[in-house]
Amino acid sequence: MGQAYSCITCFPSSSLSKDPRHLQRQHNIPDLEMNDSGSPTFLPLSPCATPTTTTTATSTPNSVARIPANLLNHTLDQPTQWLQLSPEISYNQNYSPLEMALSRQHRGSGFDVPGAVHSVTTPRLDKEMQTDAKLVIIMVGLPARGKSYIVKKLRRYLNWLQYETKVFNVGNLRRECESEHEQSAKFFDPDNAELKGIRDKLALDVLENLIKWLKDGGRVAIHDATNSTIERRALLLKRLRQEPQIRVLLLESLCTDERILERNFRLKLLGPDYRNRPAAEALADFKSRVANYEKAYQPIGDWEEERDIQYCKLINVGKKVIACNISGYLSGQCVFYLMNFNLAERQIFLTRHGQSTDNVTGHIGGDADLSPSGKKYAEALSKFIKEQRVQFALDLVHEQHEREEIWKSKGLEPLEKTDGARTPEELMKAKAEAVCNSQFIVWTSMLKRAMSTAAYFDPDEYDIKHIRFLNEINASICEGMTYEEISNVYPDEYNMRKQNKLFYRYPGIGGESYMDVIHRTQSMIIELERMSQSCLIITHRVVMRILLGYLTDMSQKEMPHMDVPMHTVFEVRPKPYGNEILKWRYIEHLDKFVQDH
Numbered sequence: 001m002g003q004a005y006s007c008i009t010c011f012p013s014s015s016l017s018k019d020p021r022h023l024q025r026q027h028n029i030p031d032l033e034m035n036d037s038g039s040p041t042f043l044p045l046s047p048c049a050t051p052t053t054t055t056t057a058t059s060t061p062n063s064v065a066r067i068p069a070n071l072l073n074h075t076l077d078q079p080t081q082w083l084q085l086s087p088e089i090s091y092n093q094n095y096s097p098l099e100m101a102l103s104r105q106h107r108g109s110g111f112d113v114p115g116a117v118h119s120v121t122t123p124r125l126d127k128e129m130q131t132d133a134k135l136v137i138i139m140v141g142l143p144a145r146g147k148s149y150i151v152k153k154l155r156r157y158l159n160w161l162q163y164e165t166k167v168f169n170v171g172n173l174r175r176e177c178e179s180e181h182e183q184s185a186k187f188f189d190p191d192n193a194e195l196k197g198i199r200d201k202l203a204l205d206v207l208e209n210l211i212k213w214l215k216d217g218g219r220v221a222i223h224d225a226t227n228s229t230i231e232r233r234a235l236l237l238k239r240l241r242q243e244p245q246i247r248v249l250l251l252e253s254l255c256t257d258e259r260i261l262e263r264n265f266r267l268k269l270l271g272p273d274y275r276n277r278p279a280a281e282a283l284a285d286f287k288s289r290v291a292n293y294e295k296a297y298q299p300i301g302d303w304e305e306e307r308d309i310q311y312c313k314l315i316n317v318g319k320k321v322i323a324c325n326i327s328g329y330l331s332g333q334c335v336f337y338l339m340n341f342n343l344a345e346r347q348i349f350l351t352r353h354g355q356s357t358d359n360v361t362g363h364i365g366g367d368a369d370l371s372p373s374g375k376k377y378a379e380a381l382s383k384f385i386k387e388q389r390v391q392f393a394l395d396l397v398h399e400q401h402e403r404e405e406i407w408k409s410k411g412l413e414p415l416e417k418t419d420g421a422r423t424p425e426e427l428m429k430a431k432a433e434a435v436c437n438s439q440f441i442v443w444t445s446m447l448k449r450a451m452s453t454a455a456y457f458d459p460d461e462y463d464i465k466h467i468r469f470l471n472e473i474n475a476s477i478c479e480g481m482t483y484e485e486i487s488n489v490y491p492d493e494y495n496m497r498k499q500n501k502l503f504y505r506y507p508g509i510g511g512e513s514y515m516d517v518i519h520r521t522q523s524m525i526i527e528l529e530r531m532s533q534s535c536l537i538i539t540h541r542v543v544m545r546i547l548l549g550y551l552t553d554m555s556q557k558e559m560p561h562m563d564v565p566m567h568t569v570f571e572v573r574p575k576p577y578g579n580e581i582l583k584w585r586y587i588e589h590l591d592k593f594v595q596d597h
């Protein structure tokens, strides 16, 4: 038999879900199509869409494993059917390596977490060919829809989870290669076949670079361009079809909020295409470039759905999210992340707990309480945070005022319109008061030294939570020892950790690695991105490095060695162009915080 069938089944007419595509997705059944009589048929496992043969639900392959349908009872209300799988395909029959890889690709869930999941492969199966081994995210959307902002964040998150991720921006290549063409709105005219050809070529060239990078070991590559027509997307998808180990996710950013749009348009005036042109002229040119794209714009929709292409649409930077056909672990992770962020201006403070009695003696781990110096820090911390909240409100008002002055000097209308009843000054004051009085969250670990550091925060004023995920790394058999003792008693362990701190896991019950701590703090990052309030996180050295590693986009090599001294507060202010980081050191004898530059 020359075909590899991954799965053959019948769907009862009384099935709870009448739509076989729904069942197909629920049970990860590949390539199901309906034949003329309405029964599902199955395509052979071929990377290309045109099958030479199809089989109907009544066909049976040579060797099948039978799984009782009661495993599927939640979807089949008459458990009389059998789901038949053929797990032996890869081993027993005469398939080419490509067919075997594809059979795995279609059957696997792609669940892979660096440092926590080990996939068992056969010597005959190329490890790189597992489902979801590589992911290409193709961005779609008109200019100024926040695409670059979204891809930067997504790249940072995936890299933090240790999936090597890179953004390939077509605009940058355009600016490098096409400087001889005037890069004005005319260049983007969809009716000019020659210029359209140049832009398509640029997009394909970037795709080639991206594929090469993935083949050299990268994991997730993001194609950052407008890709705003079906024709363009089909061009990219056709090329990617030749790479069976690569999965594709289309990610569209739409924006209907006029205020966000106008702000994005103006940010473009400060960017590389327009920086040196008079503002009013540049704004008019950019709006006409957008209008050119709008003429030909085809949002993701039926064309993609008919082809079962997985996609996600983000509307107004994540306010509304539509996900379709999402299959594969990595794509699911991306969509979940994208569902959880917002553009609120806020402060995120991070600090280690105040000095503990174990810190004084150099013992790691444990659950000691604060030393006298640690208690002093705790008291000073609550006063400092209060002052910084007021300062932040003033800074926001000041920044907004400065921005308006820039627009004014460029001859543009103010961005923040007055509401008629109040002057701009009154509006700014109201904003400052609102920021000052907004809810503020305090998170600590569940260890004594962290909870005691939050003791001076009034629960009537602050929303305080103690969270186990923020506990320090568990050093298991090394808990309570000094580093010197560890190097004497467990010299091999000591050296192994030195060589690869990120993946090294302390031996013994509950022992953890940095990677383990990344996984347990993943939900903290998602929550941090989801919430719009300011917050203070009081935690420990490893967790600080990991959270700051995410917030400052630090490489995996640097992150486990980052300097996070005691009695130091890091303040993060999320901005449209990235996070701003401020660092404050507590000077005990002066009982005050000073900024570290």
Ligand code: F6P
Residues within 6 Å of the ligand: 363, 364, 365, 366, 472, 473, 475, 540, 541, 542, 560
């Ligand atoms: O010494 C304080 C501490 O938080 C220990 O509890 C923890 O094991 C250690 O720092 C982690 O730092 P590193 O990963 O550099 O050993």
